[in-house]
Amino acid sequence: MGMTRSSTADEGGRGKERAMGEGELQLIQRTLQGDMSAWGEIVKRYKNAVFGIALGILNNPHDAEDATQDAFIRAYENLHRYDLTRKFSTWLFTITANLCKNKLRREKFFAPLRELGGRPANPHPSTNSHAPDPAVEVEREERAELVRQALAALDEKYRAPLVLRFYGDLDYKEIAEALGLPEGTVKTRIHRGKLALRAWLEAKGVKGYA
Amino acid sequence: MRERLGLPEVPERDRDRDRDDELARLVREGLARAVAREAERLVGLERRVLERLEQKRGPRDEGRAAGGLRPLERVRSALAFGPRPAWAVAAVTVAVGLGLFALGFWLGQRTAPVLPSEPRGVEFVLFHPTAKEVTLAISYPVAGKPEWHDIPLKKKPGGLWYISLELPPGTYEYGFKIDGQWWAYDPAADYLVLSADNTVNAVREVRATGSGARAGDQS
Known part of the structure; x- marks a missing residue:
């Protein structure tokens, strides 16, 4: 069952699952019994992964931060509805994706009232990221930035399923549920999103796509 | 060409899968690095989440478990409008309609003037x-x-x-x-x-x- 495995808190990628974090089930149970500090520990474990999903979908760090906070609050408020047979991270990412989708919808509605152009992502790389080889690190950094740009350039309807698939490690059915779309539509959008991403990366000469 | 060189042919499907895996890896890496760049935003997030939850709960709810609803809230939650299956909405509408019709019929029977049944002149x-x-x-x-x-x-x-x-x-x-x-x-x-x-x-x-x-x- 889902509670026997869980994706890591700090990395939301495919194949990066590990056995459920020590005491995770206990943390959820303690939270259900009213222990707020247990929920604080859950937030600590999953905040990076949730923020990654939100950032991937919203493409705006400030909005992603808000969405991350909201996701943990909504998850807490609905924790009694959490099905223990589901993977906790999947449930949490579903809530996050829902919030992001609603946020984008609102943004679209109010866009004419706001000034054009979103806040740019922080252009300064973190100083605490360790890089054994500066040249390799620069190349990686450039490639990561290109992928981020490629994702940002995608329409939201392609971006959200791709992020949930590749970063959140959700399957088609879970993505369909999270975004309120038919499963067939999700497959189509992921396929088209992949084609668009590949085209972008090829055009930019990213290794393996040149 | 690979056959001419004596190399086994790599099926198109496998090549697609490899490219998908590479794409997934790039997306993960790209987003993970973007997250790392914004790491400062997440410092103290636990505290902010807990503070907001405390504010929402209020002093009367001290000790109430996560997501635990009071009876009134349960009713409100049950009545809250949200996505419902279309058949459920239709069934409820029909049931309410029939109920109202039956109530109206019963009230009409109870209150309508009844002409006396005496010999007709x-x-x-x-x-x-x-x-x-x-x-x-x-x-x-x-x-x-x-x-x-x-x-x-x-x-x-x-x-x-x-x-x-x-x-x-x-x-x-x-x-x-x-x-x-x-x-x-x-x-x-x-x-x-x-x-x-x-x-x-x-x-x-x-x-x-x-x-x-x-x-x-x-x-």
Whole structure:
């Protein structure tokens, strides 16, 4: 069952699952019994992964931060509805994706009232990221930035399923549920999103796509 | 070409899968690095989340478990509008409609005036729920000479006053005395006439073949 495995808190990628974090089930149970500090520990474990999903979908760090906070609050408020047979991270990412989708919808509605152009992502790389080889690190950094740009350039309807698939490690059915779309539509959008991403990366000469 | 070089052919599907895996890896890496760049934003997020939850819970909810709802909240939650299966919405709508129809039918049965089932002659009916006494004043011939007679009406359920008279064919002027007040605008009348003393009288013509009975309604 889902509670026997869980994706890591700090990395939301495919194949990066590990056995459920020590005491995770206990943390959820303690939270259900009213222990707020247990929920604080859950937030600590999953905040990076949730923020990654939100950032991937919203493409705006400030909005992603808000969405991350909201996701943990909504998850807490609905924790009694959490099905223990589901993977906790999947449930949490579903809530996050829902919030992001609603946020984008609102943004679209109010866009004419706001000034054009979103806040740019922080252009300064973190100083605490360790890089054994500066040249390799620069190349990686450039490639990561290109992928981020490629994702940002995608329409939201392609971006959200791709992020949930590749970063959140959700399957088609879970993505369909999270975004309120038919499963067939999700497959189509992921396929088209992949084609668009590949085209972008090829055009930019990213290794393996040149 | 690979065959010419003696290398096994890599199926197109496998190449696609490899490229997908590479794409997924790039997306993960790209987003992970973007997250790392924004790491400062997440410092203290746990505290901010807990503070907001505390604010939302308020002092009265101390010790309440996550997502635990009070009875009133449970009802509100159950009634809250949200995505529901279309069939469920349709079923509820039909059920409510049928329920309202049944309620209306039952209330109608309970409150509708019921005409008395007495021997049918010429029926005089008046609807006046607040009257204390109602009399039918009717003129009919006695020994060939028309005379006025007062006949008390019987009070029936639903605010009705009623009497049925066996009258021979002829023309009858009449009116009602409602707590002593004259009233003759009976819609069941065949017509109205102005009498010699300037009062309005109702007229009922009784034919040989039918009773001419109809229900009257003052309101």
